[in-house]
Amino acid sequence: MRRATRVIPKSDWTPQEAKxxxxxxxxxxxxxxxxxxxDSGEPFLLNLAQATRFxxxxxxxxxxxxxxxxxxxxxxxxxxxxxxxxxTARLAWHIGxxxxxxxxxxxxxxxxxxxxxxxxMLEGLGATTERETAPFVPEPGAYDTPSxxxxxxxxxxxxxx
Numbered sequence: 001m002r003r004a005t006r007v008i009p010k011s012d013w014t015p016q017e018a019k020x021x022x023x024x025x026x027x028x029x030x031x032x033x034x035x036x037x038x039d040s041g042e043p044f045l046l047n048l049a050q051a052t053r054f055x056x057x058x059x060x061x062x063x064x065x066x067x068x069x070x071x072x073x074x075x076x077x078x079x080x081x082x083x084x085x086x087x088t089a090r091l092a093w094h095i096g097x098x099x100x101x102x103x104x105x106x107x108x109x110x111x112x113x114x115x116x117x118x119x120x121m122l123e124g125l126g127a128t129t130e131r132e133t134a135p136f137v138p139e140p141g142a143y144d145t146p147s148x149x150x151x152x153x154x155x156x157x158x159x160x161x
Contacts, residue, residue: 001035002044003063010057018059019066025073026101026113026136029054038068056137072135076114079105081128091127101138111136 021039028036032051037043046060054060056072080095082088085108092110095102100118103111112118113136119129 002042004044004046004060004068005048005063006061007048007052007054008059008061008067010055010059013059013067015057015059015069017067018069019062021069021071022060023071023073025075026138029070029072039071044068053140056135072137074133075136077111077132077134077136078114078119078122079130079132079134080110080112080122081130082110083126087126091122091125094121094125101136103136103138111138 020042022036022044023039024036028034030051030053031046032048034046035043036046044060044062054070056070058070059067060070061067080088080091082091088108088110092102092104095110095112095118098118100112100115105111111132111134114131119131122129
């Protein structure tokens, strides 16, 4: 079975070099070791030294040569719009306070994985929400490092007084 043993950041390679593609959800783009299937139906073993977050456009280097292009899968997401930049910043704070991954879109909207409870909360805070099917590529966390992006906080804290 083919083995992918290294993630190549999208800035370090050309996707035209890809020998295939693999389309994965956000949850499946943070792994260390798992059997996966590429988009042509061929299995491969993802076997990284440590759990690593990889993004749309990154490559998975195959032992013996070749790279699989990572694509973000379409997911059930919620796009969130505030009344203005200050309102959007407040909405982002409430999302972050719930440790929910968030993507900041080019137009200033926020995107989260769909959750009816968060949708209700955000609408209660005055947000406009729109349920979509789209790729989800959230911001890496402040404690993520290039070699372990998405690999957890690296710190502990409590929200209890």
